[in-house]
Amino acid sequence: xxxxxxxxxxxxxxxxxxxxxxxxAMTLAGxxxxxxELAQVACERAIAKSGQWNGEGRLESWVYAxxxxxxxxxHRRRKPHxxxxxxxxxxxxxxxxxxxxxxxxxxHRMIADMPEGTSSAFLLVVVEGHSYQQAAxxxxxxxxxxxxxxxxxxxxFASVADNYPHRY
Amino acid sequence: xxxxxxxxxxxxxxxxxxxxxxxxxxxxxxxxxxxxxGAKRLYDKLRxxxxxxxxxxxxxxxxxxxxxxxxxxxxxxPPKAPVAPRVSRPSFKLAxxxxxxxxxxxxxxxxxxxxxxxxAGSMSTMQSPAATTMEAIPDSNEWLTDVIANQRLIARQPRxxxxxxxxxxxxxxxxxxxxxxxxxxxPDLSEQGWTFQGARVFIGDSRPVGQLVYTSSDGxxxxxxxxxxxxxxxxDDFKETIKDxxxxxxxxxxxxxxVLVGPSSEASLGQLAMQVATSI
Numbered sequence: 001x002x003x004x005x006x007x008x009x010x011x012x013x014x015x016x017x018x019x020x021x022x023x024x025a026m027t028l029a030g031x032x033x034x035x036x037e038l039a040q041v042a043c044e045r046a047i048a049k050s051g052q053w054n055g056e057g058r059l060e061s062w063v064y065a066x067x068x069x070x071x072x073x074x075h076r077r078r079k080p081h082x083x084x085x086x087x088x089x090x091x092x093x094x095x096x097x098x099x100x101x102x103x104x105x106x107x108h109r110m111i112a113d114m115p116e117g118t119s120s121a122f123l124l125v126v127v128e129g130h131s132y133q134q135a136a137x138x139x140x141x142x143x144x145x146x147x148x149x150x151x152x153x154x155x156x157f158a159s160v161a162d163n164y165p166h167r168y
Numbered sequence: 169x170x171x172x173x174x175x176x177x178x179x180x181x182x183x184x185x186x187x188x189x190x191x192x193x194x195x196x197x198x199x200x201x202x203x204x205x206g207a208k209r210l211y212d213k214l215r216x217x218x219x220x221x222x223x224x225x226x227x228x229x230x231x232x233x234x235x236x237x238x239x240x241x242x243x244x245x246p247p248k249a250p251v252a253p254r255v256s257r258p259s260f261k262l263a264x265x266x267x268x269x270x271x272x273x274x275x276x277x278x279x280x281x282x283x284x285x286x287x288a289g290s291m292s293t294m295q296s297p298a299a300t301t302m303e304a305i306p307d308s309n310e311w312l313t314d315v316i317a318n319q320r321l322i323a324r325q326p327r328x329x330x331x332x333x334x335x336x337x338x339x340x341x342x343x344x345x346x347x348x349x350x351x352x353x354x355p356d357l358s359e360q361g362w363t364f365q366g367a368r369v370f371i372g373d374s375r376p377v378g379q380l381v382y383t384s385s386d387g388x389x390x391x392x393x394x395x396x397x398x399x400x401x402x403x404d405d406f407k408e409t410i411k412d413x414x415x416x417x418x419x420x421x422x423x424x425x426x427v428l429v430g431p432s433s434e435a436s437l438g439q440l441a442m443q444v445a446t447s448i
Contacts, residue, residue, distance in 0.1 A: 019229050158220065
């Protein structure tokens with residue numbers, strides 16, 4: 001009945017990872033509720049498979065891959081449903097006002113508005129410092145796709161930023 | 169493998185920004201940036217977009233993580249320890265000869281008849297305790313509601329968390345044993361960061377419940393509660409449940425029900441309960 005120490009540690013590590021895991025899930029799911037759900041499923045899978053985690057490398061890479069895998073599986077199963085996404089114009093309008101730019105809903109919409117996979121690749125490489133190969137492994141795509149997504153993400157953010165007059 | 173030459177210019181410049189180019193590729197791109205105004209503008213745009221996007225994604229980190237999500241992970245049950253692979257044994261072939269098989273059949277027949285005879289004889293005496301047990305099961309968890317309510321109450325009045333302080337160990341032992349009817353020891357949980365503060369008695373589902381109260385250096389409160397019962401030995405052991413801010417781990421041993429109750433944010437409550445079970 002005694003729980004192995006490693007499984008307890010992984011729960012603590014996962015709780016510490018939650019803000020970043022939730023952000024990664026946000027780049028996949030596009031809205032907070034779905035991201036929370038995805039983060040929870042990823043953590044549950046990680047706990048269930050904690051025996052497979054050997055403690056080497058970055059825990060988040062493994063958990064991110066679990067999240068992405070689940071999201072891909074669910075995405076295939078799910079019928080496309082209309083999400084309350086804003087268009088680029090809405091976001092650019094919102095960007096003119098600093099208070100609305102820090103509004104989580106605006107940021108979520110900005111992420112959701114990007115082509116699939118681009119914000120995830122951007123987050124992994126530019127924000128969190130993963131290599132192209134690591135990002136490709138997490139996302140289950142080739143390096144060439146990651147490179148293209150990174151360029152597209154930068155250009156997207158640049159076009160949004162053009163309408164944002166304040167310093168950030 | 170990244171086929172750099174086939175990539176469009178924006179992707180090549182993105183790779184340059186990410187430090188994913190070889191020294192030769194980097195040198196080649198830097199030379200182009202020095203002479204090609206369009207390439208330089210594209211490079212600056214990519215860099216500008218990266219800065220902007222980075223700030224926006226950093227903003228996401230400032231959003232609070234839902235407490236329910238944290239709790240669900242802390243209370244998630246890890247898988248049971250993997251079963252050790254069986255050690256291979258030399259194969260044993262069961263191939264009795266005729267007289268051996270006949271002797272074994274006779275022995276089994278006699279044993280079967282004997283067991284049947286004794287089982288039939290004891291059937292009537294087994295029926296009444298079984299009925300009592302069945303009656304006890306439905307209300308077996310009622311007292312947990314009282315335990316949680318009591319824990320919530322004393323957590324809100326930190327200056328009155330015990331009736332008898334830990335310094336009066338003998339009084340606690342005599343008082344709780346005679347009131348609850350359960351012999352016990354006070355588990356030492358100091359290595360786990362929990363200090364024994366004292367004891368109380370309260371009524372849970374119409375029966376006296378003994379409560380040993382512990383606090384952590386963070387000011388959290390945990391209690392071990394126990395009472396006599398007549399639950400079957402196969403009752404759920406180390407069942408962990410969460411009621412809002414309170415986590416509960418319950419188990420049963422030798423005619424006594426035990427509960428460890430503490431903050432639901434305490435991820436190791438289950439492990440702590442197992443330690444209590446071996447030392448109380």
